Amino acid sequence: MxxxxxxxxxxxxxxxxxxxxxxxxxxxxxxxxxxxxxxxxxxxxxxxxxxxxxxxxxxxxxxxxxxxxxxxxxxxxxxxxxxxxxxxxxxxxxxxxxxxxxxxxxxxxxxxxxxxxxxxxxxxxxxxxxxxxxxxxxxxxxxxxxxxxxxxxxxxxxxxxxxxxxxxxxxxxxxxxxxxxxxxxxxxxxxxxxxxxxxxxxxxxxxxxxxxxxxxxxxxxxxxxxxxxxxxxxxxxxxxxxxxxxxxxxxxxxxxxxxxxxxxxxxxxxxxxxxxxxxLPLVAVATGHLRWPGRVVILAAVAVSVLVIIRQFLAFRDNSRLLGALRTKEERLQHEVSHDGLTGLANRAWFRDRLQSALASGSGATVLLVDLDDFKAVNDSLGHDVGDELLVSLAGLLREVTGDDGMPVRIGGDEFAVLLAGGTTVGETVAQRILDALTQPISAHRLMVQASIGIATAAPEATLDSVLREADVAMYAAKQRGKAAYVRYLPGMAEPVLAHMRLGGELRRALDAGEFHVVYQPVMALETGVIIGVEALVRWQHPERGLVPPVEFIPAAERTGLIVELGRFVLRETCRQTAAWLAEFGPDALQKPGVNVSARQLHDPGFVADVMAALGDHGLTPDRLVLELTESAALRGGQISRTLHELDRLGVKLALDDFGTGESSLSLLRAFPVAIVKLDKSFVDGIEVDDANPAARDARQAVARAVIQMAGALGLDAVAEGIENEAQAARLRELGYTLGQGYLLARPMPAAEMTKLLAAQRSAVAAG
Known part of the structure; x- marks a missing residue:
């Protein structure tokens, strides 16, 4: 054999x-x-x-x-x-x-x-x-x-x-x-x-x-x-x-x-x-030695039987075609039930069925959950057609990269999975192949995308839901670690991840319960100490946990999409409070109230309308508002670019926050209608030190000098962030900075304290 x-x-x-x-x-x-x-x-x-x-x-x-x-x-x-x-x-x-x-x-x-x-x-x-x-x-x-x-x-x-x-x-x-x-x-x-x-x-x-x-x-x-x-x-x-x-x-x-x-x-x-x-034998007999009447009878009988056979054959052929069409339709329906219509991959139902069969047979299985990072930004900035093309291209990449090691499926939206038979080491191998493949542009639009991957291998006592839950926890852990990575589920990993996931639900409750409030950090003239503007910052006073740090809840708000509603609250509250201060202290009391906005907000189709409504409801003109965004947010594509240019045409001022930390800072000044640049705190720290690390000091001073000179050449305002001592302030004044922000000048404060500060400033001006 x-x-x-x-x-x-x-x-x-x-x-x-x-x-x-x-x-x-x-x-x-x-x-x-x-x-x-x-x-x-x-x-x-x-x-x-x-x-x-x-x-x-x-x-x-x-x-x-x-x-x-x-x-x-x-x-x-x-x-x-x-x-x-x-x-x-x-x-x-x-x-x-x-x-x-x-x-x-x-x-x-x-x-x-x-x-x-x-x-x-x-x-x-x-x-x-x-x-x-x-x-x-x-x-x-x-x-x-x-x-x-x-x-x-x-x-x-x-x-x-x-x-x-x-x-x-x-x-x-x-x-x-x-x-x-x-x-x-x-x-x-x-x-x-x-x-x-x-x-x-x-x-x-x-x-x-x-x-x-x-x-x-x-x-x-x-x-x-x-x-x-x-x-x-x-x-x-x-x-x-x-x-x-x-x-x-x-x-x-x-x-x-x-x-x-x-x-x-x-x-x-x-x-x-x-x-x-x-x-055939009847025809042979009829053509033999029979008399002609007998031959006629036999030949007529043969003719009738041949016609009946032809009639039945035609009916049989039609029935066969009908059955074939029904069989084809049934196969197509079965395929549609078990496969995703956009990508052609197997779908969630097929995935759960196969995973359940693998667990029932005792053969074991490893699951990879693959989630595209920031996919909503692609849909919002480039359109859903481009997003769909990206998903189709990713499906083809998963087929190619997975090969014979497993079966890729589309779970839904921008979430995919790969089902691998047995083995605990092949999961890391396939996950790394996926991440390596995503280092190159994909789809017809040559998009650079990243993915977070969670890996879970079924234990002997595992159930369908437990394996999927573990893979989901591992995937969220990968996102928390900076995205574009894979993480294998380990015992004990669920609690911190689930706590982070539950945070999204608490954010929704907190918004409804009014637990968020806005604090304001002044932006001052370095020579005179006069308040030029404020930066509005959101804070969360949790009824049980106390003050929740922004570094903890802002990423959760971004991930859940609640950042749009939270940002809308901060914008309207800042406009309301600014209108109240201007009414109390006069039009020159506060020139530049600033509100931070995220890329997720700028992708929202209704963002410009929200800004104009907030200004109009409180009687403010657009030139009274500064919207601050990071360089990374400004680099997010066409939708953000269109939004920023529209806001500029309407008169809203735009500020680049954390300026100097990105790879394309200079090009952004040409591409976007920026009015203010804010020198990042990392270039202010140590700018005054003379002996600890002269090379680092000189580099910071060189960047700070370049930024203020560039801002002057382009007619932009420059604000130095993170000023914490008088030596830093003095060095920045020497370099040409006139505006600053930091703990030396004033810490973030509630609106009531800011009101007292503005009142004191008015009194000082009146006394002077």
Whole structure:
């Protein structure tokens, strides 16, 4: 046997070679008369030996299938018995043939061949058919009887009857063997049409039946040429029988190896084919010695039956097309139910079903949850069509990267998963492949995207929900660690991650309960200490946890999308309070109230309208408001760019916060309508130190000097952030900075304290 479980192809080539060689010998012998006629009897026993060897190989390979082993075992014994009979016949031919004359088959050879046919018939009879129910079995038996009689009539008229009525009498053993072969072929042909998906392949059984049909060729030659038909029968026709048998073995072994599937049954056509088979002898009789009235009757009956067959064939074809269309539609619906319509990947339902099956079988499974980072920004800035193209491209990337290690699926939105069989190490390998692939632009728009990946491997006691929960926790942990990373779930990881996830729910409650408030940090003139503006900062006073740091709740607000509503609250509250201060202290009391905005807010289609509504509701002009955004937010694409330019046209001032920390700070000043730059605190820290690290000090001073010079050249205001001592303030004044912000000047304070500060400033101005 071959390593893949299939019967070696060499048996087919050997028997085919015997058929060709024997046919060539016969042509030479007919034309030249060279060699003894007994050579015609060699190919059949040699082919029988090869067929027996092939059957033995197959019989050994199907030990796990009792019914198949029984069928092919009986056929093996039958083929061996036939081979013995043909060996005896060949020996007899070499002993007693004279010139072109060959002796009759010995009784011993006929008995062996007859036993082989009987065993083959028994094997075919024992093959189970795919029927169920009394009514279905009755129809099957009726159809098979019709088919048997139709085929038997055809073979009788053109095969057996000419031999029985010939002037030359044939040996009884020859007639019996041909009759048995006819019965075997008819039984196989009628049975294969009803054979279901079972232990014996339908095509293989057809080939077994075709093996027996060689008897029809022998009968025709015998009826036509008498004893002279013996050599062509033995040399040309009968060697086809071992070849058909070896082909059947090969087909069956391929089916066991999963190489091919058996074709569908055509049992519905079998009775009509049998009627057509009976029509052939009727036409032959009608064209014989009957008187013309009888011929008319027979020919009319044949014509009617042919028309009925055509009518049934057309109905059968239409029904087959209808069934095919229904089957195709059913397959399409099944595919749609289990696959995602956009990406073509399997969907959540398929994923849960396969994961559940893997857990139930005990084979284990590893799950990767893959979530695109900041995908909403792509939809908001470039449009949903571009977002969809990105998802399709990511699906193709997952297919390619995963390969044979697992199956990628789309869970929903921008979340994907990869189901891996067993193993705890392959998860990291596949996750790293995904991250490496995402270092290059994808989709037709050449977008650079990142993903966070959570990995969880099912423990022996794991459930479907527990595995998915662990993968989800690991994925959120990856996002908390800076995104564009993978994290494997470890025991104890759930609590901090779930606490962070629960924070989103608490944010919603806090917004509804009014737990957020705004504090204000002044922006002052460094020379005079006059308040020029304020930066509005949001604070959360939790009823149980106390003051929650912004570094903790702002990322949660970004992740959940609540930053839009939270930012709207800060904007409106700042506008309300600014209007109150201006009304109390005059229009010059506060020139630049600033509100921080995030990229998520700028992506919101209604953001500009919210800004204008907040200003209008409190009687403020757009030039009274400063919107502060980070450099990273400004680099987020077309939607943000359009929003910023629209705000600038309306008169709202824009400030770049944390300026100097990004990779494209200078280019942003050309690309966006910026009015204010705020030097990042990292360049202010240590700017005054003379001895600790002179190189670092000089670098900070160089950046600070470059920023103030650039701002002056472009007509921008420059604000130094994070001033914490007088030495820093003095050094910044030397460099040319006039505006600053930091704990040295004033800490963030509630509106009431800010009101007192403004009142004190008014008093000081009045006294001066």
């Amino acid at each position: 071959a390593e893949d479980g299939r019967v070696p192809l060499r048996w087919v080539w050997i028997t085919l070679g015997l058929v060709v060689a024997s046919s060539v010998w016969f042509l030479v012998w007919v034309t030249t008369g060279a060699g003894p006629v007994a050579i015609a009897y060699v190919a059949v026993p040699l082919g029988g030996v090869v067929a027996v060897a092939a059957l033995y190989d197959l019989w050994r390979a199907v030990r796990g299938n009792r019914l198949a082993r029984q069928f092919w075992g009986r056929l093996l014994v039958g083929a061996a018995s036939m081979t013995v009979g043909y060996v005896l016949m060949a020996v007899n031919a070499f002993r007693f043939s004279v010139g072109g004359y060959t002796p009759s088959m010995p009784i011993s050879a006929a008995a062996a061949v007859g036993l082989g046919f009987a065993l083959a018939m028994w094997a075919v009879a024992r093959v189970p058919v795919g029927t169920s129910g009394t009514g279905q079995r009755r129809r099957m038996y009726l159809d098979r009887t019709i088919a048997f009689l139709g085929c038997a009539t055809l073979l009788w008229h053109f095969g057996m009857a000419p031999m029985l009525t010939a002037d030359e009498r044939w040996a009884p053993q020859t007639l019996v063997l041909i009759g048995l072969a006819f019965v075997l072929s008819i039984a196989g042909i009628t049975k294969v049409a009803y054979l279901g998906e079972g232990p014996v392949d339908r095509t293989a059984l057809r080939l077994v039946a075709a093996m027996s049909l060689t008897a029809a060729g022998v009968a025709v030659l015998a009826a036509t040429y008498g004893n002279a038909g013996g050599p062509p029968s033995q040399a040309v026709v009968l060697p086809l029988a071992p070849l058909m048998l070896v082909l059947a073995v090969r087909v069956q072994s391929n089916a066991f190896a999963g190489v091919r599937r058996s074709p569908r049954s055509n049992s519905s056509l079998l009775p009509y084919l049998a009627v057509a088979a009976v029509d």
